Amino acid sequence: MHSLLSLTSANLKSFSRDRAAMFWTLAFPLVFILLFGAIFSGGTSRFTVGWVDGDGSSSSKALKSNPALTDVFTLQAYAGDDEAIAAMKQGDVRAVLVIPQGFEAAVKSAGTVQGGAALPITVYTDPSNQQVSGIITGIVASLVGGFNQAASGRLPVLSLETQAVQSQAITAVAYLVPSILAMALMQLGLFSAIPIVEQRESLILKRIAATPIKRRTFIAANVITRLLIGLIQAVVILAVAQVVFGITLLGNPVVFAGIVVLGALTFIALGYVVASFAPTEDAASQMVSILQFPLMFLSGIFFALESLPQFLRGVAAFMPLTYLGDALRQVMVGGTPFVPLGVGAGILGVWLVGCFLISARFFRWQ
Amino acid sequence: MPSGIRDADAVIRVRDLQKRYGEVQAVAGISFEVGRGEVFGLLGPNGAGKSTTIEILEGLRAQDAGEATVLGLDVRHQASALKERIGVQLQSAALYPRLTVHEVLELFASFYASSVPPDQLIEALDLGERRNAQTRQLSGGQRQRLSVALSLVNDPELVFLDEPTTGMDPAARRSLWDLVRGLRAKGRTVLLTTHYMEEAEELCDRLAIMDHGRILEIGTVDQLVSRRFTERTIRYERLSGIDDATLAAFPGVTRVAHEDDEATLLYTRDVAGTIGALLGAAEARGVEPRGLGIRSPSLEDVFLALTGHAIRD
Numbered sequence: 294m295h296s297l298l299s300l301t302s303a304n305l306k307s308f309s310r311d312r313a314a315m316f317w318t319l320a321f322p323l324v325f326i327l328l329f330g331a332i333f334s335g336g337t338s339r340f341t342v343g344w345v346d347g348d349g350s351s352s353s354k355a356l357k358s359n360p361a362l363t364d365v366f367t368l369q370a371y372a373g374d375d376e377a378i379a380a381m382k383q384g385d386v387r388a389v390l391v392i393p394q395g396f397e398a399a400v401k402s403a404g405t406v407q408g409g410a411a412l413p414i415t416v417y418t419d420p421s422n423q424q425v426s427g428i429i430t431g432i433v434a435s436l437v438g439g440f441n442q443a444a445s446g447r448l449p450v451l452s453l454e455t456q457a458v459q460s461q462a463i464t465a466v467a468y469l470v471p472s473i474l475a476m477a478l479m480q481l482g483l484f485s486a487i488p489i490v491e492q493r494e495s496l497i498l499k500r501i502a503a504t505p506i507k508r509r510t511f512i513a514a515n516v517i518t519r520l521l522i523g524l525i526q527a528v529v530i531l532a533v534a535q536v537v538f539g540i541t542l543l544g545n546p547v548v549f550a551g552i553v554v555l556g557a558l559t560f561i562a563l564g565y566v567v568a569s570f571a572p573t574e575d576a577a578s579q580m581v582s583i584l585q586f587p588l589m590f591l592s593g594i595f596f597a598l599e600s601l602p603q604f605l606r607g608v609a610a611f612m613p614l615t616y617l618g619d620a621l622r623q624v625m626v627g628g629t630p631f632v633p634l635g636v637g638a639g640i641l642g643v644w645l646v647g648c649f650l651i652s653a654r655f656f657r658w659q
Numbered sequence: 660m661p662s663g664i665r666d667a668d669a670v671i672r673v674r675d676l677q678k679r680y681g682e683v684q685a686v687a688g689i690s691f692e693v694g695r696g697e698v699f700g701l702l703g704p705n706g707a708g709k710s711t712t713i714e715i716l717e718g719l720r721a722q723d724a725g726e727a728t729v730l731g732l733d734v735r736h737q738a739s740a741l742k743e744r745i746g747v748q749l750q751s752a753a754l755y756p757r758l759t760v761h762e763v764l765e766l767f768a769s770f771y772a773s774s775v776p777p778d779q780l781i782e783a784l785d786l787g788e789r790r791n792a793q794t795r796q797l798s799g800g801q802r803q804r805l806s807v808a809l810s811l812v813n814d815p816e817l818v819f820l821d822e823p824t825t826g827m828d829p830a831a832r833r834s835l836w837d838l839v840r841g842l843r844a845k846g847r848t849v850l851l852t853t854h855y856m857e858e859a860e861e862l863c864d865r866l867a868i869m870d871h872g873r874i875l876e877i878g879t880v881d882q883l884v885s886r887r888f889t890e891r892t893i894r895y896e897r898l899s900g901i902d903d904a905t906l907a908a909f910p911g912v913t914r915v916a917h918e919d920d921e922a923t924l925l926y927t928r929d930v931a932g933t934i935g936a937l938l939g940a941a942e943a944r945g946v947e948p949r950g951l952g953i954r955s956p957s958l959e960d961v962f963l964a965l966t967g968h969a970i971r972d
Contacts, residue, residue: 299769307757310793495753500809503717503747504770505739 296506300514301521307488308522317484318522322477323533329473330466330538342429343377343389343417344368350397361432362390378417381458388429389417389458399450400440411441411452419627420457420543427539430455470534471621472594475556477526479588479614482560483581485519486567490577493568498658508658516561523557524550531625544624552624552638556617559641562648563613569655593631594618613644668694670817670848671716676725678711685711687872688725693850693865698843700863701852702962708872709852710750713819716850717747730817743772746815748806750822750852756795760786760805763794764812771813780808785834799826807835818842820851824858836862856959870966880958887964888956893925893933894918895948901940909936922950 308314342362346353357368369386371377377389392414399412416433418426434453441449492498501511527550534540542549567584571577589595591605592614601609609615616637623630623637631637671693678686686708693699701709714720716729718738727734732741754763764777781790784804789797794805803826810818820839824832839849839862853859859866860880867877876883890913897920906915911929918924927933930953941948963969 296769299766303755303758303762303766306762307755310757495756496749496751497753497755499719500747500749500754503719503742503749504767505742505772506770507739 297510297514297517300506300511301517304514304518305521308518314484318477318481318526319529322473322526322530325476326470326473326530326533327537329469340366340387340425341369341385342366343380343386344370345372345374345377345389345391346370347394348392348396352397352400353392356392356396356436359436361436365428365432374415378458381417381419387419387425389415390429390433391415391417402450411449413452413454415454415456417456417458420541426455466534466538467540467626468622469595470530470538470540471625472618474527474530474553474625475594475614475618475621476589477530478523478553478556478617479560480585481519481523481526482557482562483564483567483585483588485515485561485564486571486577486581487574489515489565489568490571491574493658494574502658516558519561520554520557523553527553540626542625543627548634549621549624552617552620555638555641555645556613556621559613559617559645559648562645562652565652565656566648569652569657588612588614592618613641616640670695670697670730671699671850672726672728673712673716674726676712676715676727677723678708678715678720679723684872686715686722689867689869689872689874690725691867691874691877693848695848696843696846697864698839698849698851698862700859700866701850701869702854702856702859702863702866702958703852703869704854704966704968707869709869710821712869713821713850713852717745717819718742743813744816746810746813746818748810748818748820748823750825754794754802754805754809757793759791759793760797761790763805764808767809767812773814774812775814777812780811783811783838784808785831800828800831803827804831804835807838815847817848817850820849822852822854824853824855832858856957856962860958868962868965875965876961883958883961884956887961890926890928890956891930892954892956893927893930893937893951894922894954895937895951897921897923898941898944898946898948900944900946905940906937909933909940 344357346357356362357370362368368390369380371380371389374389374391377386377391380386381389393412395412396414414433414437416430418429420426430453437451437453440451489498492501502508531542535542563584564581567577567580571580591608592612593601593609594614594617615631619631620634620637620641623634632640669692671691673692674690675688676686676690677684677688689708689712691699701707701712703709711720715722716727716734718734718741721735729741730744732738734741755766758766760781761777764780768774768777778790781787784807786801786804786808789801794802797805803823807820807823810820823839824835827835836858839851842849843864851862863880865877865879866883867874868883869875876886878886897917903915906912906923906925909925909927910932911927912925912933913928914926916924916926925933925937934951934953937948959969
C-alpha cells in the first residue's frame with residue numbers, strides 16, 4: 294500500500310513538473326471551450342419565451358407589453374400549455390410563461406379582499422440552462438412581487454411557480470462542453486502510452502522490476518494517477534462551463550464521476566494497447582496522433598450523429614468516444630440520448646475489457 | 660580471499676548457466692561461486708555475457724538451462740524473496756527524470772520492507788549539493804552515483820554493480836572504490852562487472868574473465884597472472900651493437916622483441932641473470948643501457964593472452 298501511494302505521488306509530481314503535459318491536459322481543453330463557446334454563444338442575450346394567456350383580459354394584455362418582459366424576451370403566444378411546452382421541448386422557445394384564468398380578478402382584488410389562495414403564475418424552464426432559467430424566473434418574480442406590494446400587509450394575490458421542462462434541444466455550448474470533456478479524457482488515456490514507453494525505453498521499468506514491488510502495483514499506480522488527473526480535468530471543465538456559460542451539472546454527481554472514470558479507464562486501456570505495440574517513444578506518439586483524429590472526428594462528439602452521412606454514422610456507432618460523449622451529455626446537460634445511459638456504459642465496458650485483454654497479452658516490460 | 664570456497668559459505672552458486680537470444684549464445688554454460696564478504700568481478704569486453712549473467716542472478720531474466728542460487732534462493736522461482744535482499748545497479752538505467760535525487764531515493768525506499776534513510780545515502784555518495792536537483796539535471800557521473808545509491812537503499816546483503824564507474828571522473832571512481840571496500844568491511848558481498856583492468860585489480864578479491872559467453876579463467880589477480888606468465892619483461896632503450904641472437908642466449912631469456920625500433924623487450928624467467936649478462940655485454944662494448952626497467956605482466960596481459968584481443972576492441 295505504501296509503495297502504491299508513493300508511486301502515485303511520484304507520478305503526480307512528475308506530471309505536475311511537465312509543463313507540456315500540463316498544458317495539453319488542463320489548459321488546452323479550456324482554450325477549446327472558451328474559443329468555441331465564444332463562437333457559438335453569440336445572440337444568447339435575447340431569447341424567445343412562450344406566452345400562454347389563460348385570462349385574455351386587459352390586465353394580461355398589459356402585462357404582455359410590460360417593458361420588464363419585452364426588453365429582454367421576445368414573447369411568442371400559444372393557445373395552451375401543452376402546445377407551448379411542446380415548442381419548448383423542440384427548442385423553439387427557451388421557457389414558457391403561463392398567465393392563468395382569474396389573473397385580472399386577482400390583480401384587481403389586491404388590497405381589497407382578504408383570504409383566498411394566491412393565484413400561481415407558472416414558469417416552465419429548463420434547469421440545465423441555468424442562465425436562461427435564472428433570468429426569466431428573476432424577472433417574473435419581481436413582477437409578481439410588484440403586484441403583491443399593492444396588497445401589502447395582506448395576503449399575496451399572486452405566487453410564482455416554476456416547473457422544470459427538459460428541453461431536448463440544447464444549446465451549442467451545452468452540447469460542446471461534454472464533448473470537450475470526452476475529448477480530454479480520450480487524450481488523457483491515449484497519452485498514457487507515452488510515459489510508459491519512455492520508462493521502458495530508458496530502462497526505468499527494468500529497474501523497477503529489480504525491486505520487490507509487484508507489476509500490478511506499478512500499473513495500478515499509473516492508472517490511479519491518470520484517473521486522478523481525469524477527475525481534475527472534469528472538475529475544471531465543469532467549473533469553467535458553469536462560471537462562463539452558466540451550464541450546471543444536471544444529473545447525479547456520482548453517476549457523472551462514474552462515467553468519467555469509466556471513460557478514462559477505457560481510453561487508458563487503449564493507451565496501453567498502443568504502448569504494447571510501440572517499440573519507441575516516438576513511435577508511440579505517432580500512433581497516438583494518428584489514432585486520435587479518427588477517434589475524435591468519426592464520433593458524434595462534435596456533430597450530432599444525424600448530421601453525418603449514413604456510412605459515417607455506421608463508423609461512429611462503433612467508436613467509444615461516441616458513447617462517452619453521449620453518456621456525459623446525458624448526465625451533464627440532458628439532450629436527446631443516442632443510446633440509453635446503461636447501453637452506452639456497456640459499450641464502453643466492452644471496449645475497456647477488449648483493450649485490457651489485448652494489452653495484458655502483448656505488453657512487454659523490456 | 661581464498662579461492663576455495665566451501666559450499667556453505669557461497670552467496671552465489673552458478674552451475675552450467677546458459678542463455679540464448681535467437682542465434683546468439685549470450686551465456687554458454689558457466690559455473691562459479693562467490694563467497695560471503697567477497698568482492699567478485701566479472702571482467703570482459705562488451706557482449707561477453709556479463710550483463711546477461713548478472714541479470715539472471717538478479718531475477719530479471721530466466722536462464723535457458725543450468726542452476727543459479729543466490730543467498731540460498733533459486734533465482735527463477737524465488738525471485739521476489741530474493742529482490743527484497745539484493746541491491747541492483749543496472750547499466751545505463753535512467754531514473755525518474757522529473758523527480759529530485761531525494762525523492763527518487765525515498766520512492767525506492769518505499770518498495771522495501773526495511774530501508775536506509777535517503778539522506779544517509781546522499782552523503783555516502785557525495786550527492787549533498789544535488790539533493791534537490793531533478794535527476795534530468797545531473798551529470799553522467801552524478802547520475803551513476805545516484806544509481807549506485809539506489810542499489811544500497813535496502814541495505815542489501817549482496818550488491819550487484821554493473822559497470823558502476825562508467826562515466827565517472829577519476830576522483831569519483833576512487834571514492835566509489837572506497838565505498839565498495841567499505842561494503843566488504845561490513846561483510847557485504849559485491850558482484851561487479853567492469854571492463855576497467857585497474858578497477859578489477861584494485862577492487863576484486865577474485866575475478867572471472869569472460870568472453871563470448873564463457874568463463875576463461877577464475878582466480879585472484881595474482882593467481883591469474885602467475886598461472887599464465889612465469890616470466891618478467893626487461894625493457895631498455897635500444898642499443899646498437901648487440902644482436903638479437905646474443906640477447907636470446909642470455910640466461911633465462913625466452914623471447915626478444917622490439918617496440919617501434921625505440922626499445923628492446925627481453926622476456927625472461929631469470930631477471931637477475933639476464934640483467935647481469937646485459938650489463939656485462941654493454942660494458943664490453945663501451946655503452947650503457949638507458950631507461951632500464953623491469954615490468955611484471957598485468958591483468959591486461961593475461962586478458963590479451965586469453966582472448967587474443969584487447970578489452971576495448
